Amino acid sequence: MYPDGTEALSDISIRITHGESVAVVGANGAGKSTLLLHLNGFLKPSSGSVRIGDYPLTKETLQEVRRTVGMIFQDPDDQLFMSTIQEDVAFGPFNLGLPRDEVDQRVADALERMGINHLRDKPPFRLSAGEKRRAAIATVLSMTPDIMVLDEPTTGLDPLGRRQIITILREFTHTKIIATHDLDLVLDLCARTIVLHQGRIWADGQTCDIFRDEALLHECHLEKPLSMQGCPVCSAGTPED
Amino acid sequence: MSEIARSLHELNAMDTLAGKDSPVHRIDPRAKVITFVVFAGCVVSFRKYEVSALLPYFLFPAVILPLGRIPMGFLARKVLLVLPIAVLIGIFNPIFDRTVLFSVAGLGVSGGMVSFTSILLRFVLTVVAALMLVAVTGFNGICATLERFGVPRAFSVQLMMLYRYLFVLTAEGVRMSRARELRSVGRAGTGLRDFSALIGHLLLRTWHRAQRIHMAMLSRCFRGEFFLRRPMRLGSADIVFTLAWSSAFIVMRLVNMPQAVGRFLLEVFP
Structure with missing residues (x-):
């Protein structure tokens, strides 16, 4: 609920189990980012509750929940605020109170996993959009979260950068919750899709079933993923002489 | 590049410099801060007509800049940027204070000129030291x-x-x-x-x-806690760094080195 009384989300009831990969799709303003902000305790529901694993999300469990849920924001520039990538990746583990050796190990592992070890001493502003995105994911990976929440992970990336992010996310075997407009990414990564429209859940089910439902997609201002639309050149038939 | 973009670039450059690795970077931040405070305290404590006694203090940046791998031109640009403030502070001294203190080749040098030069020297020394401190400590x-x-x-x-x-x-x-x-x-x-x-x-x-x-x-x-890329550990090298430089600054404050050297040379080569 916004301060002016507008309802951003209502009647939301979702259960996501361990290891699931779930997409949250919807038009602009449907409430995707707002929903994600509830998972990390930045926003609190005006009624009802949020449970992460065994913990209900309360003031007392907030730190544990934030360790469990790794949040990757839409704009990597918001996520990278230290002087170098290495410091940024170490920020979370240090706050967890880990010893320096352990922090160094986690930083090395996260950078290695994202393939950005060579960028460790670079300031974030020197990086390309794709590198920034990978660095932002590394900042969360170093905290070894059980759940990864990503808001628009492929926005602003070139095709190769996008493909690299998809490959990396596929390797993360824990729970993934991805809010995105990139429906082809959803096809690649998420077996389950939740469609939000006007702050409510419009559909929740198997990704393939949802993307076949053209009426639902049209109603929620969405389109079939490009890979399901068929080739426009082939379907046009043989050109006449 | 616009002026604001340039400022952002320079701000980032300071951070990049602080991330380098050198013997000066490895000194404990506490040791560097204490040394800087002694340096600044000594430099600003001179009386207003002092010029020659300030010159030996340039030894500090002359040693630390190359050791800390800080580009001289980068620092000079930054000093030039803020120099007008010092000029504004001292610009009226030569007008109001016209007492001739000494003459060089028959040309009288007024107290205002000397105090203006002293202000500029002190300003440059302290600004260079402050920038240097940020560049090697972060x-x-x-x-x-x-x-x-x-x-x-x-x-x-x-x-x-x-x-x-x-x-x-x-x-x-x-x-x-x-x-x-x-x-x-x-x-x-x-x-x-x-x-x-x-x-x-x-x-x-x-x-x-x-x-x-x-x-x-x-x-x-x-x-509410930030962590440092290097853990704070006060070792013997840090203590030696602080003691050596601080003693040197205090000696430079108590003894006018250029005058002492001049006197010594005149005694040796009368």
């Missing part, structure tokens, strides 16, 4: 030192946040200024009205951006 290191010296954590974290906010403010300023320049076709826009709208928007944009960054920090369990 802002986080300085704030952590302040905390170790008893400054309340709320204050030091506030200072660090303010420093990071400078980056946010400048980055947003660059975007807005670019958008304005592209549509103002080389003209200044509609003056004050444009400017006030821009400033208002800038504040709101940086506010929102700062909120998002704060959220990103909280989501990584930030609890």
Whole structure:
């Protein structure tokens, strides 16, 4: 609920189990980012509750929940605020109170996993959009979260950068919750899709079933993923002489 | 590159310098801060007509700059940028203080000229030392030192946040200024009205951006504590660094070295 009384989300009831990969799709303003902000305790529901694993999300469990849920924001520039990538990746583990050796190990592992070890001493502003995105994911990976929440992970990336992010996310075997407009990414990564429209859940089910439902997609201002639309050149038939 | 973009670049360059590895970078931040305080204290404590006794203090940057791998030109540009402030402070001295103190080749040098030169020298020395300190310690290191010296954590974290906010403010300023320049076709826009709208928007944009960054920090369990890339460890090398330089500064303060050397040379070669 916004301060002016507008309802951003209502009647939301979702259960996501361990290891699931779930997409949250919807038009602009449907409430995707707002929903994600509830998972990390930045926003609190005006009624009802949020449970992460065994913990209900309360003031007392907030730190544990934030360790469990790794949040990757839409704009990597918001996520990278230290002087170098290495410091940024170490920020979370240090706050967890880990010893320096352990922090160094986690930083090395996260950078290695994202393939950005060579960028460790670079300031974030020197990086390309794709590198920034990978660095932002590394900042969360170093905290070894059980759940990864990503808001628009492929926005602003070139095709190769996008493909690299998809490959990396596929390797993360824990729970993934991805809010995105990139429906082809959803096809690649998420077996389950939740469609939000006007702050409510419009559909929740198997990704393939949802993307076949053209009426639902049209109603929620969405389109079939490009890979399901068929080739426009082939379907046009043989050109006449 | 616009002026704001250049400022952002230079601000980032300071951070990049602080991330280098050199013998000076490896000195404990506390040792460097104490040394800097002694240096600045000695330099500003000279009487207003002192010039020659200030010259040996240039030995400090002359040693630390190459050791810390800080480019001289980069620092010189920064000093030139703030030099007008010192000029403004001392510019009227030669006008008001015309007492001739000594003559060089028959030309009288007034007290105002001497005190003006002294102000400039002290300004350059302290600004160079302050920039040098940030470039070899990093802002986080300085704030952590302040905390170790008893400054309340709320204050030091506030200072660090303010420093990071400078980056946010400048980055947003660059975007807005670019958008304005592209549509103002080389003209200044509609003056004050444009400017006030821009400033208002800038504040709101940086506010929102700062909120998002704060959220990103909280989501990584930030609890009001910043960590240093090098752990603070006061070793014998750090103590030697502080003691050696501090003693040298105090000796330079008590003995006018150029005069002493001059006197010695005159005795040896009368």
